[in-house]
Amino acid sequence: MNEHHIGKGKELRKRLARYIPLYFMLLPGACYLIINNYIPMGGLVIAFKNYNYSKGIWDSDFVGLKNFEFLFTTQEAWTITRNTLLYNIAFIVVGTLFAVTVAVLLGELAGKRVKKAYQTVILIPFLISIVVVSYLAYGFLSTNTGFINNAIVKPMGKEEISFYSSPQYWPFILVLVNIWKGFGYTSIMYYATLVGIDQSYYEAAMIDGASRWQRIWHITLPGLKPTITIMTLMSIGKIFYSDFGLFYQVPMNSGPLIDVTNTIDTYVYRGLMELHNIGMSSAAGFYQSVVGFVLILIANFTVRKLDSDSALF
Amino acid sequence: MVGSSKMFQIFVHVIMILLALFCLVPFLLLIVSSVTAESTLIQNGYSFFTTDLDFAAYEYLLLDSTSIVRGYGISAVTTVLGTVINLTITTLFAYALSRKDLPGRTFISFFLFFTMLFNGGLVPSYMMWTQVFQIKNSFAALVVPNLMMGAFYVIMMRTYFGTNIPDAVIEAGRIDGAGEIRILLRLVLPMSLPILATIALLVGLSYWNDWLNGLYYINDDKYYGIQVILNRMLMDSLFIKNNAGTALGSQLNTQVPTTAVKMAVAVLGAVPVLIIYPFFQKYFVKGITIGAVKG
Numbered sequence: 001m002n003e004h005h006i007g008k009g010k011e012l013r014k015r016l017a018r019y020i021p022l023y024f025m026l027l028p029g030a031c032y033l034i035i036n037n038y039i040p041m042g043g044l045v046i047a048f049k050n051y052n053y054s055k056g057i058w059d060s061d062f063v064g065l066k067n068f069e070f071l072f073t074t075q076e077a078w079t080i081t082r083n084t085l086l087y088n089i090a091f092i093v094v095g096t097l098f099a100v101t102v103a104v105l106l107g108e109l110a111g112k113r114v115k116k117a118y119q120t121v122i123l124i125p126f127l128i129s130i131v132v133v134s135y136l137a138y139g140f141l142s143t144n145t146g147f148i149n150n151a152i153v154k155p156m157g158k159e160e161i162s163f164y165s166s167p168q169y170w171p172f173i174l175v176l177v178n179i180w181k182g183f184g185y186t187s188i189m190y191y192a193t194l195v196g197i198d199q200s201y202y203e204a205a206m207i208d209g210a211s212r213w214q215r216i217w218h219i220t221l222p223g224l225k226p227t228i229t230i231m232t233l234m235s236i237g238k239i240f241y242s243d244f245g246l247f248y249q250v251p252m253n254s255g256p257l258i259d260v261t262n263t264i265d266t267y268v269y270r271g272l273m274e275l276h277n278i279g280m281s282s283a284a285g286f287y288q289s290v291v292g293f294v295l296i297l298i299a300n301f302t303v304r305k306l307d308s309d310s311a312l313f
Numbered sequence: 314m315v316g317s318s319k320m321f322q323i324f325v326h327v328i329m330i331l332l333a334l335f336c337l338v339p340f341l342l343l344i345v346s347s348v349t350a351e352s353t354l355i356q357n358g359y360s361f362f363t364t365d366l367d368f369a370a371y372e373y374l375l376l377d378s379t380s381i382v383r384g385y386g387i388s389a390v391t392t393v394l395g396t397v398i399n400l401t402i403t404t405l406f407a408y409a410l411s412r413k414d415l416p417g418r419t420f421i422s423f424f425l426f427f428t429m430l431f432n433g434g435l436v437p438s439y440m441m442w443t444q445v446f447q448i449k450n451s452f453a454a455l456v457v458p459n460l461m462m463g464a465f466y467v468i469m470m471r472t473y474f475g476t477n478i479p480d481a482v483i484e485a486g487r488i489d490g491a492g493e494i495r496i497l498l499r500l501v502l503p504m505s506l507p508i509l510a511t512i513a514l515l516v517g518l519s520y521w522n523d524w525l526n527g528l529y530y531i532n533d534d535k536y537y538g539i540q541v542i543l544n545r546m547l548m549d550s551l552f553i554k555n556n557a558g559t560a561l562g563s564q565l566n567t568q569v570p571t572t573a574v575k576m577a578v579a580v581l582g583a584v585p586v587l588i589i590y591p592f593f594q595k596y597f598v599k600g601i602t603i604g605a606v607k608g
Contacts, residue, residue: 019416021493022409026421029406032462036438037428043437057440102332105325114326120594121333124340127586129522131543135579136339138547139346139359145572147342150358184336185601192602212321244525253548268435273529278436285434293431 047286051278067283084263088239090175092232098183103190104220122184130245137250165256177250190224197223226307237299240292264288347577351570370573380542388521388538391455395520400513402462403470408497411474429464454530460519466512473508511600514593543582
């Protein structure tokens with residue numbers, strides 16, 4: 001009995017020994033994830049503390065929910081939540097419609113080479129850093145030297161528009177910039193699904209004399225539906241996060257625009273780096289991490305209900 | 314039927330050409346403006362046409378301003394080093410994880426995947442990197458935080474290994490007496506060039522385009538990469554003039570063509586990506602497509 005037990009242990013050890021090189025391969029990545037990802041998760045406790053630079057995160061005084069009380073009594077807490085959610089909803093709706101349309105058009109085109117050429121071109125904005133994008137926007141929007149003021153507004157005899165201090169334009173500008181930068185990427189993603197739709201459906205529809213629109217409506221779009229659902233749900237899972245560069249850099253961190261450009265990410269950054277209000281900043285960050293996490297879980301749960309193969313986990 | 318189909322093709326081409334212009338036209342504005350004479354720009358604003366070619370902005374940036382040339386150097390070194398390290402760590406992790414017989418595989422997968430669901434956010438990360446690791450104003454700040462490995466690329470690569478490398482290949486390697494490292498280097502990697510190229514490109518792009526690590530952790534201009542310089546020049550109009558470090562710049566401080574320089578510097582930031590892109594284009598599209606498939 002005992003001998004048998006030892007034999008088994010030896011066997012297990014031998015089996016594990018075979019995998020030691022593989023565990024070594026995992027080691028650098030595991031260390032990096034612990035440092036870069038897991039330690040900061042623990043660092044979220046800072047939101048419940050009165051942070052003191054000389055004491056550090058662990059030894060700073062515990063203040064319970066004070067930071068959250070301060071945060072949620074401000075008007076800003078509401079503004080940043082509203083902006084983050086509404087912009088993301090606009091991006092999801094407009095972005096999806098745009099990308100699906102482009103994917104369908106690409107699918108309808110004859111000629112492989114020309115399709116490739118279009119795909120190559122519409123991806124270019126995706127490759128450019130958001131900082132360069134801010135310059136592109138500045139080229140159009142600058143009050144004195146911008147293209148829109150000089151080529152359109154002034155020749156019409158109107159007074160030039162100071163875009164960087166006129167909040168009313170920014171919801172449109174930000175949605176436009178976001179679509180411009182991202183539609184190529186999502187279009188190609190949808191196009192990849194579209195290419196995978198079984199060709200025999202189309203052949204059958206041709207024989208039945210279905211028109212082009214009927215084919216798109218009854219075959220292509222239903223074929224894209226699972227991908228659209230999943231991409232949308234994944235975006236909903238990230239609805240509490242925003243592209244910091246888009247909301248900070250493209251409006252050039254302009255004060256008069258803050259009401260329509262401040263999102264949770266820019267708020268956290270400004271609190272930390274510009275206002276040195278660690279309490280509020282960390283409370284907003286905690287709020288984002290936790291609500292974001294819950295939303296991802298809900299989104300995934302919903303995907304799994306709809307189509308268990310597509311769920312992330 | 315054929316006629317209407319032809320009409321439809323033309324219609325689709327027209328739309329696609331408009332979309333392509335939508336993507337390209339802003340770059341045209343940038344490029345044309347960057348080679349227009351400063352006086353014309355001040356008078357007529359940025360424009361798509363110029364009769365007044367003038368390369369003074371580039372002359373200034375490449376000859377007189379030391380910061381741009383150094384910024385290019387910093388960005389290039391960061392990109393190469395970061396990509397090599399990332400690719401190494403990612404490949405090792407993904408390969409080990411792709412082995413279906415690895416004990417503890419489920420836990421390790423979860424350990425990896427969880428980082429995509431939950432994160433500590435900026436404040437704790439910033440505190441850790443600056444207080445514990447003291448990386449502020451060091452080269453490490455540009456390479457290490459956030460970009461050195463990401464769960465998404467690991468999962469992409471693991472999926473590729475899992476579906477494209479038959480178990481029999483690894484088994485055969487083992488029977489021949491090869492160790493794991495040898496199997497990975499000699500058998501698996503040569504069969505995985507497309508995914509390696511795709512991920513190298515994506516990682517390289519994120520390093521080249523990164524300006525956040527510079528924004529968070531660097532305020533010594535010795536370590537400014539090109540994107541951080543771009544950011545500073547846009548946000549701080551004095552930055553261009555203050556950086557006219559060399560003799561010419563400081564003598565002719567008022568003559569720095571700031572309006573054109575703004576556009577020229579953005580062109581310089583975008584050009585390397587645009588030059589490399591056509592060569593990697595097919596890997597890039599492939600990467601998006603693989604990314605679309607669940608890991």
